[in-house]
Amino acid sequence: MLRELVSIAFLCCPVPAMAADPAEERAKLEGAWTAISAERNGEEAAELVGHRLEFAGRRFHITAQGRILYVGSYAAEPEPQPAQIDFQHEEGEAAGEMWQGIYRLEDNTLTICDNAVDTSKPRPTEFRTAPGSGYVLIVFRRVDFAQKPMLPRGISG
Numbered sequence: 001m002l003r004e005l006v007s008i009a010f011l012c013c014p015v016p017a018m019a020a021d022p023a024e025e026r027a028k029l030e031g032a033w034t035a036i037s038a039e040r041n042g043e044e045a046a047e048l049v050g051h052r053l054e055f056a057g058r059r060f061h062i063t064a065q066g067r068i069l070y071v072g073s074y075a076a077e078p079e080p081q082p083a084q085i086d087f088q089h090e091e092g093e094a095a096g097e098m099w100q101g102i103y104r105l106e107d108n109t110l111t112i113c114d115n116a117v118d119t120s121k122p123r124p125t126e127f128r129t130a131p132g133s134g135y136v137l138i139v140f141r142r143v144d145f146a147q148k149p150m151l152p153r154g155i156s157g
Contacts, residue, residue: 025078029055033110033140040117042131053110053140060087070094076103084123085112102127108142 031054038048052063055074062070071091077084082102089097094116100123101114115121118134129135 022076022078025076025083026055026058028105029076029110030057031055032143034143035138036141038136038138039129040136041133042129045136048136048138051138052143062092068092082125082127085114087114087116110140110142111137112140113137 033053033055035049035051035053038045038051040048050064051069054061054063058073058075060070060072060074061068069092070087070089072087072089074088075086082104085101085103087099087101089095089099097119099114099116099119101112101116102124103113104111104127111127113124113127113129113135115123115134116136121134124133124135127137129137
């Protein structure tokens with residue numbers, strides 16, 4: 001009888017799911033990604049297509065045509081929905097700034113929407129931009145599963 005009551009209790013009472021592990025999420029993001037589409041403030045941002053985003057450990061960098069644009073650390077929080085990502089810039093055009101964003105990882109596609117256009121804006125809550133939103137939405141495709149990211153010299157993961 002006690003066994004049946006315990007079984008019923010387990011069936012009736014939801015068991016909280018284990019929290020997503022940020023280290024496991026970093027491992028999923030690890031590697032190189034190329035921007036395949038982009039929009040900023042509700043308009044196409046073709047100049048961002050081709051930018052390369054690389055994650056190594058807790059570090060990231062973004063390059064365009066072989067030139068380093070942004071370098072810093074990042075934090076990914078997979079638990080909230082949508083999942084959150086923050087980019088803390090240490091070098092480059094945005095040194096000292098933090099972009100707050102959301103992301104979605106599906107197979108070899110990474111979608112990021114953040115407040116890079118206007119860091120005074122709050123973190124986006126959906127994957128869209130609009131005129132004056134201060135948001136950028138970029139869809140990335142994984143470059144190569146086997147390829148290890150290459151951080152600029154002097155920067156370690």
